[in-house]
Amino acid sequence: MLIHGILPDNTAFTCMLFGCSHGGDVAAGRSSFHSMAIDFHLEGGRRDYGCMIDLLGRAGYLEDAIDLVETMPYPARVDDWICLLGSCRRISDARRATRAASRAVELDRAAAPYILLANKFSFSF
Structure with missing residues (x-):
C-alpha cells in the first residue's frame, strides 16, 4: 500500500x-x-x-x-476472556484457564465459560 x-x-x-x-x-x-x-x-x-x-x-x-x-x-469484555480461555485450553494451562474463566464469569454469568472450563479439566495434563 x-x-x-x-x-x-x-x-x-x-x-x-x-x-x-x-x-x-x-x-x-x-x-x-x-x-x-x-x-x-x-x-x-x-x-x-x-x-x-x-x-x-x-x-x-x-x-x-x-x-x-x-x-x-477499553473495558474487557467476556469474549476477550473466553478467547484467552480457549488459548489456555490449547496449551493446557489450568492456572491461567481458571483465571480467564473467573474473569469471564464476572462479566457474564452465561454458561460458556463454565463449559470451556469443564472441558479444560476433562483433559489430562
Missing part, C-alpha cells in the same frame, strides 16, 4: 492483525500493532485489540495476552 502512496487505515491494520493471528506471525503482528499507533497515529480499536489477544494467546504468550486485556483502553 505504501509503495502506491496509500496510507493504511484501521480496517487495513485489523486485517493485517487478523492474518498474523491466524498465520502465527507474532513478530509481524506486534510490529503492525505498534506501527499503527507510532507511525500512522491510529488508535487501535476493539477489533485490533481482540486480534492481538488472539495472536498472543494462540502463540502461547498467555501472560502477555492477559496483560493486554487488563491494560487495553
Whole structure:
C-alpha cells in the first residue's frame, strides 16, 4: 500500500492483525500493532485489540495476552476472556484457564465459560 502512496487505515491494520493471528506471525503482528499507533497515529480499536489477544494467546504468550486485556483502553469484555480461555485450553494451562474463566464469569454469568472450563479439566495434563 505504501509503495502506491496509500496510507493504511484501521480496517487495513485489523486485517493485517487478523492474518498474523491466524498465520502465527507474532513478530509481524506486534510490529503492525505498534506501527499503527507510532507511525500512522491510529488508535487501535476493539477489533485490533481482540486480534492481538488472539495472536498472543494462540502463540502461547498467555501472560502477555492477559496483560493486554487488563491494560487495553477499553473495558474487557467476556469474549476477550473466553478467547484467552480457549488459548489456555490449547496449551493446557489450568492456572491461567481458571483465571480467564473467573474473569469471564464476572462479566457474564452465561454458561460458556463454565463449559470451556469443564472441558479444560476433562483433559489430562
